[in-house]
Amino acid sequence: MLKKIQEWRGKETSKSLSLKEEIMKHPIPEHIAIIMDGNGRWAKKRALPRVAGHHEGMKTVRKITKAANSLGVKVLTLYAFSTENWKRPKLEVDFLLKLPEEFLGTFLPELIEENVQVRLMGNKTDLPDHTLRAVEHAMDQTKENTGLVLNFALNYGGRDEILRAVKALADDVNENRISSDQLTEEIFSEYLFSNLLPDPDLLIRTSGEIRLSNFMLWQLAYAEFYFTDVLWPDFNENNLYEAINSFQLRGRRFGGI
Numbered sequence: 001m002l003k004k005i006q007e008w009r010g011k012e013t014s015k016s017l018s019l020k021e022e023i024m025k026h027p028i029p030e031h032i033a034i035i036m037d038g039n040g041r042w043a044k045k046r047a048l049p050r051v052a053g054h055h056e057g058m059k060t061v062r063k064i065t066k067a068a069n070s071l072g073v074k075v076l077t078l079y080a081f082s083t084e085n086w087k088r089p090k091l092e093v094d095f096l097l098k099l100p101e102e103f104l105g106t107f108l109p110e111l112i113e114e115n116v117q118v119r120l121m122g123n124k125t126d127l128p129d130h131t132l133r134a135v136e137h138a139m140d141q142t143k144e145n146t147g148l149v150l151n152f153a154l155n156y157g158g159r160d161e162i163l164r165a166v167k168a169l170a171d172d173v174n175e176n177r178i179s180s181d182q183l184t185e186e187i188f189s190e191y192l193f194s195n196l197l198p199d200p201d202l203l204i205r206t207s208g209e210i211r212l213s214n215f216m217l218w219q220l221a222y223a224e225f226y227f228t229d230v231l232w233p234d235f236n237e238n239n240l241y242e243a244i245n246s247f248q249l250r251g252r253r254f255g256g257i
């Protein structure tokens, strides 16, 4: 039995290595965005509390961040907490909003070592002070880093983002800081939380759900979508390679023929 497990693991490793070698021969998506779904289901399958799935999912964040950075991905955006998540039970929300400081408290030295730049995308005002302090400290400690931009969508909602951008733009028009005929998609993008970041090339959503859930509604206009039944806590480097391989096999036309 042990021999069979070792043989299986050997095959898995060689499959993973050969797939990584394969995708490295072709352009790697510059910006990958991930809806990290399936954490509660992962816990339920093991008769564990939902928060155990969130905690396991946090370990997957580290694993996939390292894998993306080693591939040369430029931006990795992770949907960590949506504006809709406030509707969850208070105990679960409190647990979730402690994860940023737990993750950074453990892995920030490693992120700095790996030249990763931490960034936040979302509405900061409603976040607890302890959460914001941890993230802003990490952003300050990594602002000079030039490797992977690890962009956490925290208290983020696509419609909220667009509405805030329109309001700020309307103020600028009313104050004659810009006229509506000067407005372009590029200028509008600067009003979004994701300003200065390139749009995602590849969106990955785990756990089999096939919907956007109010995520990066403007920015995903031309992205390739990849859906997998794998639950986020089980998502590994080979699953990432499979998603990138699928992306590379598709011909992107950006609306052209």
Ligand SMILES: Cc1cc(N2CCCCCC2)n2ncc(-c3ccc(F)cc3)c2n1
Binding pocket: 036, 039, 054, 055, 057, 058, 061, 079, 080, 081, 096, 097, 099, 100, 101, 103, 104, 118, 134, 135, 138, 152, 154, 232
């Ligand atoms: C709210 C939340 C939930 C959260 N989960 C773990 C991953 C699965 C999805 C939900 C639960 N993770 N994982 C890492 C962070 C995080 C956020 C900001 C930051 F600067 C550093 C780490 C995180 N934040």
